[in-house]
Amino acid sequence: MKFLVENINKNSGRLGLLDLKAAGGGVELKTPLLMQTTKGGSIPYLSAELFENYVQNKNGQEPVPILLQLTLSTMQQMAESLALWPASLSQYLGFPSQGNVLLLRDPCESTPSGGNDRDVAPIFTRQGKESLTPQSYMEIIATFKPDIYQGLCDADTNLESSKKRVQKSVDRTERFMDYVYEQQGKLQSASSSLLAPIVGGYNTFARTQSIKHARQQPEGKYGGYILEGFHNNGLTATALDGSQLLPIVEHCVKQLEEDKLKMMPGAYSPLIILELIRLGIDVFDTSYAYCAAVNFKALVFNYDEKSIEPRPTPFLDITDEAIKEEFVPLLDSCKCLTCQKHTRAYVHHLYKTNELLGPILLMIHNLHHFMGFFETIRSSIAQDKLPKLIDLVCKQNGDSKVDYCIVKNIKVISKAVVGKGFETTTES
Structure with a gap:
C-alpha cells in the first residue's frame, strides 16, 4: 500500500491517492474515500453484477474503483475455504479487480460490550462470541491475505466509558500490537499492509499514549492509522455529538504523520464526515447508507x-x-x-x-x-x-x-x- 497526499487546503482538508498495486489489489483510489461496506463479503442486498452495472457504473461512465470493507465478525467462517483458495481475496468474493480492507467489527450492527480479557479480544459472530489472541489473529490474516488489515485492538469504549475502562483498552491494545508488529511481514500475509489502531475513548491522555506506542515502531511496520473506540457501531455512530468527538480527533491528527492514511469506520452522519475530512481523515464507509435503508429511510x-x-x-x-x-x-x-x-x-x-x-x-x-x-x-x-x-x-x-x-x-x-x-x- 502506498499513500500520496496530492493537495492540502487549510480550510478544506486534503486530497490523496491510495495505490494498492503493490499489495496486489491493482487499483488506485482517490481520497477522501468511501469504502463499500459488506456483510459476509457481499454488499448488502446487492449482487456484484447489480452493484457494478447500476451503482458503480454511473450514467454510463467509467466505473470508479472501490475498496471493499470486509469484517472478520461476518467472515470468520470462510477461513477454512480461503486456506485452499489459490487466488486473491477479492477474486474469492467476486470483485476480482477491486481492493479490500479487513476490519474486526461490523460497523452496521451494534457491538455488545464486554468479553475483553488480558490476552484476548472478542468478536461477535452469528455463532456467538469468539475470542482472538494475537497469535490466532495473525494466522487468520495469513489465511485471508487482505490488501489492508487493521491491527488487533480493544476498542470497547464510548463517551460513557470510565477512565479505568479506557486505560485498559490502551494497555491491552499495546500488548496485542507488540506481537502484531513483530509478525508483520513474516507470515504469508507479507503483502498485506497494516493499519495501526489508535484507541483511548474520549481521553486525550490515553489517545496520546496509544499514538506514542504506534509511532515508536520501526519505519515501514504499518502504512496508516485506524481511529477506533468512539462508539459501539450501528446506530450509535449516527447520534454522535460533534462538539465532543471532533476535539479528540483533532488532538490525534495533530500528533500523526501527515503522509499516513487515516481511517475512521462507522456510520457517521454526513455532517460529521465533512468535519472529520476537514481535520484530515481520509477513509470512511457506507454503513450510514445501510443503516438508513434497513430503517426504511431513503437519503x-x-x-x-x-x-x-x-x-x-x-x-x-x-x-x-x-x-x-x-x-x-x-x-x-x-x-x-x-x-x-x-x-x-x-x-x-x-x-x-x-x-x-x-x-x-x-x-x-x-x-x-x-x-x-x-x-x-x-x-x-x-x-x-x-x-x-x-x-x-x-x-x-x-x-x-x-x-x-x-x-x-x-x-x-x-x-x-x-x-x-x-x-x-x-x-x-
Missing part, C-alpha cells in the same frame, strides 16, 4: 449548491402513509436506477407487502446518493470550498440545523395490517 439530503429543491429533512420515510399515492421518484434530481424506474408509492408498497425488492431498490438509491456525496466532497476540496459544503449540508435550505441521526424503525408489518398501514411495536 435525500442536498449536497448540490445548484439545487433549489426544498429538503426539510435528510430522509424520506418509506413507511409514511402520506407517500402511498406519490407517483414521483424518491428524489427528483437523482439518476439512480430506483429513481429512474420506480416511484415513492411503489417502494412504499414493496415495504408494506414485505417484498425483498424494497430494500434492494432502497440500497441502490442510498449508495448512489452517498457515492455522489463523496464525489462532491473531493470536488469541493479541490476548489477549497469545503466550508461552503459543510454549511449547505448543515442547514440545507433553511437556517435551522438538520438532524442526521437515524432512529431505529419500530414499525412492523403483519398480515393483519397489509393494506391498512403499519402497526407500531414498543420493542427497542
Whole structure:
C-alpha cells in the first residue's frame, strides 16, 4: 500500500491517492474515500453484477474503483475455504479487480460490550462470541491475505466509558500490537499492509499514549492509522455529538504523520464526515447508507449548491402513509436506477407487502446518493470550498440545523395490517 497526499487546503482538508498495486489489489483510489461496506463479503442486498452495472457504473461512465470493507465478525467462517483458495481475496468474493480492507467489527450492527480479557479480544459472530489472541489473529490474516488489515485492538469504549475502562483498552491494545508488529511481514500475509489502531475513548491522555506506542515502531511496520473506540457501531455512530468527538480527533491528527492514511469506520452522519475530512481523515464507509435503508429511510439530503429543491429533512420515510399515492421518484434530481424506474408509492408498497425488492431498490438509491456525496466532497476540496459544503449540508435550505441521526424503525408489518398501514411495536 502506498499513500500520496496530492493537495492540502487549510480550510478544506486534503486530497490523496491510495495505490494498492503493490499489495496486489491493482487499483488506485482517490481520497477522501468511501469504502463499500459488506456483510459476509457481499454488499448488502446487492449482487456484484447489480452493484457494478447500476451503482458503480454511473450514467454510463467509467466505473470508479472501490475498496471493499470486509469484517472478520461476518467472515470468520470462510477461513477454512480461503486456506485452499489459490487466488486473491477479492477474486474469492467476486470483485476480482477491486481492493479490500479487513476490519474486526461490523460497523452496521451494534457491538455488545464486554468479553475483553488480558490476552484476548472478542468478536461477535452469528455463532456467538469468539475470542482472538494475537497469535490466532495473525494466522487468520495469513489465511485471508487482505490488501489492508487493521491491527488487533480493544476498542470497547464510548463517551460513557470510565477512565479505568479506557486505560485498559490502551494497555491491552499495546500488548496485542507488540506481537502484531513483530509478525508483520513474516507470515504469508507479507503483502498485506497494516493499519495501526489508535484507541483511548474520549481521553486525550490515553489517545496520546496509544499514538506514542504506534509511532515508536520501526519505519515501514504499518502504512496508516485506524481511529477506533468512539462508539459501539450501528446506530450509535449516527447520534454522535460533534462538539465532543471532533476535539479528540483533532488532538490525534495533530500528533500523526501527515503522509499516513487515516481511517475512521462507522456510520457517521454526513455532517460529521465533512468535519472529520476537514481535520484530515481520509477513509470512511457506507454503513450510514445501510443503516438508513434497513430503517426504511431513503437519503435525500442536498449536497448540490445548484439545487433549489426544498429538503426539510435528510430522509424520506418509506413507511409514511402520506407517500402511498406519490407517483414521483424518491428524489427528483437523482439518476439512480430506483429513481429512474420506480416511484415513492411503489417502494412504499414493496415495504408494506414485505417484498425483498424494497430494500434492494432502497440500497441502490442510498449508495448512489452517498457515492455522489463523496464525489462532491473531493470536488469541493479541490476548489477549497469545503466550508461552503459543510454549511449547505448543515442547514440545507433553511437556517435551522438538520438532524442526521437515524432512529431505529419500530414499525412492523403483519398480515393483519397489509393494506391498512403499519402497526407500531414498543420493542427497542
